[in-house]
Amino acid sequence: MWDCGQIFTGNYQGKWETTNCFKSLGYICEMTGGVNPQPTASPDGHCDRGYLLYGDFCYHFENEDVKNWHDAEARCVSEQGHLASIHSQEELSFLTAHMPAEAWVGLNDITNENQFVYTDGTPADFLPWGPHQPDNWQNNEDCVHIRGMNHVEPGLLNDDFCATTREYICKKAKGQGPPPQPPTSGPGWNEKCGSWMFDPFNDYCYLFNFLSERTWAEARADCVNQGGDLLSITEPFEQAFVQGVIQQSPTGISLWMGGHDSVIEGGWEWMDGSPFRYINWNAGNPDDYYGEDCLSILINNGYWNDDNCDNKRGYICKRRGGKYLLCCRFLQNNLNVQILIIHVYCFRKNT
Ligand SMILES: [Ca+2]
Ligand SMILES: [Ca+2]
Ligand SMILES: [Ca+2]
Ligand SMILES: [Ca+2]
Incomplete structure (x- = not known):
């Protein structure tokens, strides 16, 4: 709910903070100057709630509900994805930047020792192992995690015991169609106050x-x-x-x-x-x-x-709550004279 950034105007000009994404605020766009930029098509994809869009994929960073590797993969599959695969330094940097701690990814050598594969079936073509890894410690490390920002080697891979519970990253193809609307039902939402x-x-x-x-x-x-x-x-x-x-x-x-x-x-x-x-x-x-x-x-x-x-x-x-807000929105579209009259009405109705 507090995943969007805002910049203050007026007395607190220029200060930033994170805020509720469902506020109605003005906004600032940025475009590349000097090259006659062409308007681009509106994005044809979006991510489900809880997922972040990067490139053509959506990523979920689960850092509260820690799981062993198999359960983490099962959770990702239940949301039409898999534990994350990584195919470039850019993608890895994106993941690491959002991961405070060590997180499971989809890489494993469960089937054939030292033949690492991804659960999403993509090739294991980019493998930034940490020093002396994979070491298959105690002949029992078959699942791979990525070291997070809390580690001296962030963004490097290590094979580990699959039964260890840790944070994890799910990845799936971005959705198609119109972006989701702010919720009008479900947890955290109520008719009277919205997200309040x-x-x-x-x-x-x-x-x-x-x-x-x-x-x-x-x-x-x-x-x-x-x-x-x-x-x-x-x-x-x-x-x-x-x-x-x-x-x-x-x-x-x-x-x-x-x-x-x-x-x-x-x-x-x-x-x-x-x-x-x-x-x-x-x-x-x-x-x-x-x-x-x-x-x-x-x-x-x-x-x-x-x-x-x-x-x-x-x-x-x-x-x-509720009706008063609609009333006030209505007010803004009317002449001053009407505002006075309607304002009395609004106030009476709610007191
Ligand atoms: Ca005082
Ligand atoms: Ca006092
Ligand atoms: Ca192994
Ligand atoms: Ca290891």
Whole structure:
């Protein structure tokens, strides 16, 4: 879900980060200058979800669900592919660049010792063995893996015990036909909020950015950019929902919310305009310690802290769900006069 790159404009001009691929953003194309470039045909292939396109093939880098060589090959076959074959230094560099650790490929000498073949039937025509490999150690190494970026010899091959579990790379021909659309069903998708999470007890959608660390202002810019704002919490059920989700954060101490008292010291307000009524301060806070004016939520207990706005933290975005969004899209296509009228309608409908 966080596989696309974006570049910031405005206040954070030029900064890059990885982001959700289903955002609607402007985009920049690049073409070769000076040679009267011909328009090329639109790509005639695509890759299934979880696969990366390189040349005429799609590759899946499995680095969570480690398997022994046979099970890894079976997984690739179940997805109409095989463990990867490698036929050039360029292809090898592509694979290594995406592989942090050692990964199974399709090369093996299971049938005939020291006669290496690929499971996808392609010729074993490019074999960058590591030093002193293949050594068929203990007369029992028949399956081949590629050394990853964590090894002193990245991109070199070694024969190993087939029963060893490790990461692996599947490869298959690219698909034909139109590229897949963003999901409208399935895991991680819901009708109300799309790829954002929803709270079943209200009309809002939430995006938890545990791993993107930013200052409060940068975090807010990203939420606004995605049609929302930094999180406001206005009642105890919402607090309970957020608290339940943030406990799953793999890292960090606290996450930015949309509250601040930077206008009037102690005059806390939510950026999205919600009334600042419900509060859940951590003991001893807000303490304005060295001028803390931005609100964060503690991951371990859900209590709130006034925090230094320049700290880099993960953050939580919030926006209205479902019908409201359609309504707002509609707004953008109308005259100003109509916007005023419809805006009242939209607001009423959802409050
Ligand atoms: Ca062998
Ligand atoms: Ca070996
Ligand atoms: Ca303050
Ligand atoms: Ca504080």
